[in-house]
Amino acid sequence: MDHKTSEEAALVRRVQARDEMAFREVVERYQSKVFSIIFGILRNRNDAEDIAQQVFAKVYFSIKNFDFRSSLLTWIYKITVNECYDYLRKKRVRKLVYESDFSQEDAQRMEASEPAVDGSVPADIRLAQRDLILKLLSKVSEEERSLILLKEVEGHSVEELAGMTGLNENTIKVKLFRTRQKLLRAAARLTRTR
Amino acid sequence: MHREIRDHIEDVLRGSQPDAREHLAQCDECRTELQVMQEQTALIRELRAPEDFAADLRPGFYARVMERIEAEGPISIWNLFIESAFGRRIAVASLALALLIGVYLVTSERSAEDVTLAVQSQPAIMEQTIVLGEDAPAREITRVDQSQTDQSSEDAVLANLVTYREQ
Numbered sequence: 001m002d003h004k005t006s007e008e009a010a011l012v013r014r015v016q017a018r019d020e021m022a023f024r025e026v027v028e029r030y031q032s033k034v035f036s037i038i039f040g041i042l043r044n045r046n047d048a049e050d051i052a053q054q055v056f057a058k059v060y061f062s063i064k065n066f067d068f069r070s071s072l073l074t075w076i077y078k079i080t081v082n083e084c085y086d087y088l089r090k091k092r093v094r095k096l097v098y099e100s101d102f103s104q105e106d107a108q109r110m111e112a113s114e115p116a117v118d119g120s121v122p123a124d125i126r127l128a129q130r131d132l133i134l135k136l137l138s139k140v141s142e143e144e145r146s147l148i149l150l151k152e153v154e155g156h157s158v159e160e161l162a163g164m165t166g167l168n169e170n171t172i173k174v175k176l177f178r179t180r181q182k183l184l185r186a187a188a189r190l191t192r193t194r
Numbered sequence: 195m196h197r198e199i200r201d202h203i204e205d206v207l208r209g210s211q212p213d214a215r216e217h218l219a220q221c222d223e224c225r226t227e228l229q230v231m232q233e234q235t236a237l238i239r240e241l242r243a244p245e246d247f248a249a250d251l252r253p254g255f256y257a258r259v260m261e262r263i264e265a266e267g268p269i270s271i272w273n274l275f276i277e278s279a280f281g282r283r284i285a286v287a288s289l290a291l292a293l294l295i296g297v298y299l300v301t302s303e304r305s306a307e308d309v310t311l312a313v314q315s316q317p318a319i320m321e322q323t324i325v326l327g328e329d330a331p332a333r334e335i336t337r338v339d340q341s342q343t344d345q346s347s348e349d350a351v352l353a354n355l356v357t358y359r360e361q
Contacts, residue, residue: 024256027255027256027259028256031249031251031255031256032249032250032251033249035249035251036243036247036249037243039243039247039249040241040242040243040247041241049251049252049255052251052255053255053258053259053262054262056259057259057262057263057266060259060263061263061266126240129237129240130237130240130241132237133234133237133238133240133241134241136234137238148238149238149241151204152235152238152239153238153239153241153242154242158204173203173204176203176204177200177203180203180231180234181195183231183234184227184230184231184234187230187234
């Protein structure tokens with residue numbers, strides 16, 4: 001897929017030339033997507049908007065380095081995930097996840113110390129699992145993290161990922177496999193140290 | 195993990211690789227690893243925002259982004275050194291390296307000065323004897339200061355010749 005000749009590429013070139021209307025269009029086009037990616041990872045609506053602002057500020061300052069090898073959304077996705085991880089690092093992962101990921105319903109369930117009524121995983125276990133997977137994902141590179149999230153969270157196929165990133169399908173498969181292996185090893189190390 | 199599973203892992207995880215079943219039935223290692231991978235994949239999918247999540251940002255989001263951009267300004271190269279831990283480490287390492295180079299230069303300059311002083315403290319003037327031949331009435335000894343320039347050496351030789359002719 002050629003990312004240099006699309007309508008999106010023309011928009012990016014206008015942003016690179018510091019056209020504010022074009023930048024506004026980028027923000028309005030992707031703000032909901034960025035917000036939901038952040039919320040999906042952090043489950044904290046208050047901080048999600050702050051991080052979303054930071055993401056678009058990064059986009060504004062870094063877009064001159066955008067080289068059209070990937071789609072704009074893939075590039076913004078990577079920035080978004082990185083910003084989430086920067087935020088987690090700054091706030092110290094464990095504390096943040098445990099404190100932020102409470103809905104009213106979760107809190108009530110935990111207070112009553114009852115398992116989830118619908119047979120799903122209890123809230124406290126779910127939070128611990130989220131904590132664990134975020135920690136494991138922090139052990140792989142930024143590129144690997146974005147790729148596996150695009151695959152599993154966004155539901156893109158290997159073929160779609162190849163088109164989005166400008167890599168060939170075999171490279172995507174190899175990168176995904178290596179990421180999964182790293183996650184396995186990280187989980188094994190974590191189990192040994194516990 | 196064996197090749198039979200590894201080469202088709204994305205399909206196996208999706209459950210669309212019936213050929214893998216045979217291998218998995220006989221291979222404990224692959225079966226265990228695959229199970230952990232499947233559990234991890236399920237947890238990663240939990241990072242998706244809920245279906246009913248309303249990604250409605252407060253009005254004026256773009257204005258707030260622009261305010262932030264104006265507040266942050268263009269990123270200076272110095273910010274990289276001042277704000278990030280990695281940058282600070284690089285700065286400290288650079289300072290330490292500069293200090294080492296400085297110390298090395300100062301000490302090597304001093305030792306060079308010491309050598310010069312040692313040379314000068316030895317008889318600073320070397321004797322150069324010009325033997326003028328057996329029939330010469332006397333020997334002339336000319337002292338030539340080695341530290342003088344070539345010009346002064348030439349002057350000394352000329353002075354010797356003049357003295358010789360006068361005698």
